[in-house]
Amino acid sequence: MTELLESVKKIAWDACGAIMEIYQGSIEVTDKSDNSPLTQADLAAHRLIQQRLSGLTPSWPLLSEESDVDEIENRLSWSTFWLIDPLDGTREFINRNGEFTVNIALIHEGNPILGVIAAPVLSTMWYAAKGKGAWRQCSGEPEERIASAAWHPDRLLRIVGSRSHGNDKMTRLLEAMPPCHLQGVGSSLKFCRIAEGAADCYPRPGATCEWDTGAAHILLEEAGGTVLQLDTNTLQAGERLRYNQRDSLINPDFIAFGRGLDEKWRYPGFLNVSVSRAP
Numbered sequence: 001m002t003e004l005l006e007s008v009k010k011i012a013w014d015a016c017g018a019i020m021e022i023y024q025g026s027i028e029v030t031d032k033s034d035n036s037p038l039t040q041a042d043l044a045a046h047r048l049i050q051q052r053l054s055g056l057t058p059s060w061p062l063l064s065e066e067s068d069v070d071e072i073e074n075r076l077s078w079s080t081f082w083l084i085d086p087l088d089g090t091r092e093f094i095n096r097n098g099e100f101t102v103n104i105a106l107i108h109e110g111n112p113i114l115g116v117i118a119a120p121v122l123s124t125m126w127y128a129a130k131g132k133g134a135w136r137q138c139s140g141e142p143e144e145r146i147a148s149a150a151w152h153p154d155r156l157l158r159i160v161g162s163r164s165h166g167n168d169k170m171t172r173l174l175e176a177m178p179p180c181h182l183q184g185v186g187s188s189l190k191f192c193r194i195a196e197g198a199a200d201c202y203p204r205p206g207a208t209c210e211w212d213t214g215a216a217h218i219l220l221e222e223a224g225g226t227v228l229q230l231d232t233n234t235l236q237a238g239e240r241l242r243y244n245q246r247d248s249l250i251n252p253d254f255i256a257f258g259r260g261l262d263e264k265w266r267y268p269g270f271l272n273v274s275v276s277r278a279p
Contacts, residue, residue, distance in 0.1 A: 001113075001114065001129045001130070001132065002129070002132065004056075004057075004106075004114065004129075005114060005116070005127060005129050005132070007056055008053075008056075008104055008106075008114065008116050008127075009116055009118075009125060009127060011048070011049055011052045011053065011056075011104065012049075012102050012104055012116045012117075012118040012125065013118060013125070014048060014052070015045040015048050015049050015086060015102045015118070016102055016118050016119075016120035017120075018041070018044045018045055018048050019041045019044065019045050019087060019093075019100075019102070019120050020120050020121075021044075022039065022040055022041040022044065023041065023093065023096070023120070023121070027039055027040075027041070027093070027094060028040055029094055036090070037090050037091060037094060038066075038090065039087070039090060039093060039094065041087055041093060042065070042066055042086055042087040042090060043066060043086075045086035045087050045102060046064050046065075046066035046067075046084070046086040048086075049062075049064070049084055049086055049102075049104065050062055050064065050084075053082050053084075053104075057082075060080050060081055060082060060106075061075070061078055061081045061082070062081065062082040062084060063075055063078075063081055063082065063083050063084065063210075063211065063244075064084040064085070064086060064211065065084070065085050065086065065209065065211050066086060075244060076244060076247075078244060079108065079109055080106070080107065080108045080109075081106075081107055081244070082104065082105070082106060082107075083104075083105040083106075083107050083112070083210060083211050083214040083215075083243065083244075084103065084104055084105070084211055085101075085102070085103040085188075085209075085211040085212055085215075086102060086103075087100060087101075087102065088100060088101045088102070088103045088187040088188050088211075088212060089101060089186045089187030089188075089189075091186075092186035092187060097186065098119070098121035098122060099119075099121075099185060099186030099187055099189055100119070100120070100121075100186060100187050101117050101118060101119050101120075101187045101188050101189060102116075102117070102118045102120070103115075103116075103117055103188055103211060103212070103214065103215040103216065104116045104215055105211075105214030105215035105217070105218065107214060107243045107244060110242040110243050110244060110245050111242065111243065112214045112215065112217045112218035112221075112243065113129065113130040113218060114128070114129045114130065114218060115127065115128050115129075115214065115215030115216065115217065115218040115219050116215055117188050117189075117191075117192060117215050117216060117219060119189065119192075122138075123138060123139035124136065124137070124138045124139070125137050125138075126146070126192045126195065126196075126219050127219065128218050128219040128221075128222035128223070129218070129222070130218065130222070131222075132222065133145050133222050133223075134146050134147070134195050134219050134220070134222040134223035136192075136196060146195055146196040146197065146223055147195075147196075147197060147223050147224050147259070148194055148195055148196075148197055148220065148223045148224045148225040148258035148259040149197035149198075149200065149258055149259060150258070150259045150260050150261075151200045151258060151260070151261050151264065153178065156179050156180055156181045157177060157178050157179065157180035157181070157200050157201070158180070158181055158183070158198070158199045158200045158201075159174070159177070159180050159181065159182045159183070159199065159200065159201055159202070159203065160182075160183050160184075160185045160190040160193050160194065160199045160201075160202045161182055161183070161184055161185070161190070161202065161203070162184065162185075162186075162190070162204070162206075167205065167206050169205035169206065169232045169253075170203065170205050170206070172232075173203050173205060173232065173235065175272070176235055176271045176272045176273055177271065177272075178270065178271075183199065185199075188212065188213070188215065188216040190202045190216075190256070191213075191216030191217070191219060191220050191256055192216070192219065194220055194223075194225055194256055194257075194258045195216075195219050195220045195222075195223035195225065196223070197258070199258070200257075200258045200261055201255060201256060201257050201258060201261055202255065202256040203230065203254075203255040203256075204230075204251075204253060204254050204255065204256075205230065205232040205253045206253070207250055207251075208250070208251045208254075209249050209250060209251065210243050210244070210249050210250075210251060211249075212251070213227065213241065213251060213254075214243055216256075217241060220256055223259075224258070224259040224260075225256060225257050225258045225259060225261075226240065226256070226257050226262050227240065227241045227254055227255075227256045227257075228240055228241065228254060228255055228257070228262060229241060229252045229253065229254050230252075230253045230254050230255045231253070232253050234273065235271055235273050237255055237257075237262055237265050237266065241254050
């Protein structure tokens with residue numbers, strides 16, 4: 001697993017290089033069928049990652065945000081496969097705010113067991129493998145182990161949320177929480193903030209795809225956190241998020257917690273649930 005992780009890190013850094021070549025020039029934007037944006041950087045990173053992973057592990061299939069439908073029609077029969085978002089945060093890329101990432105995860109029997117997240121503009125990478133801990137490395141510097149922080153009620157709850165995807169369910173959820181500070185962060189960097197102890201939780205009552213969360217999920221778990229499904233009517237945190245278990249690739253609503261916060265969430269009185277019930 002350690003050798004495999006090193007190879008995937010190299011692939012992710014090279015994908016960052018391909019993205020930055022385009023980021024530093026003109027950006028051409030087209031719309032997909034679901035009206036989400038697509039750039040030449042998404043496609044360049046996808047092609048590079050697909051080619052390199054296929055050479056590294058030819059027996060494992062690959063599922064990417066940019067995969068063709070016919071490439072993934074048999075995905076529910078896959079037990080081990082790569083789950084890729086070649087450019088997570090395309091809107092942040094277009095807006096040139098630097099908050100976009102390359103996400104590469106290895107999924108085995110519905111669970112992420114290896115993940116790499118690379119932020120091209122920040123020249124920083126976060127990565128983890130099952131049982132090996134969570135790590136961060138800035139370009140040219142030694143790697144350092146990271147861990148999520150335990151929240152204490154003496155300080156504000158530090159919440160990270162999407163820069164580009166707010167909704168009414170999120171507003172109701174925030175009203176139910178203890179005193180908190182909300183910071184808008186793009187892409188899977190929200191999970192990274194929690195994994196390195198700079199934030200406490202990331203509630204996501206809204207559509208995400210499995211490739212948005214796979215790599216970040218194993219990173220946060222290895223850092224001491226967890227990612228659970230969330231009932232946004234009752235605010236109950238439920239089962240652990242899993243992958244390639246449904247016909248749809250859309251994740252259910254979920255919440256990502258730092259160390260031990262999932263237990264506090266379930267403690268009576270932590271939330272003012274009444275104000276956040278859906279109409």
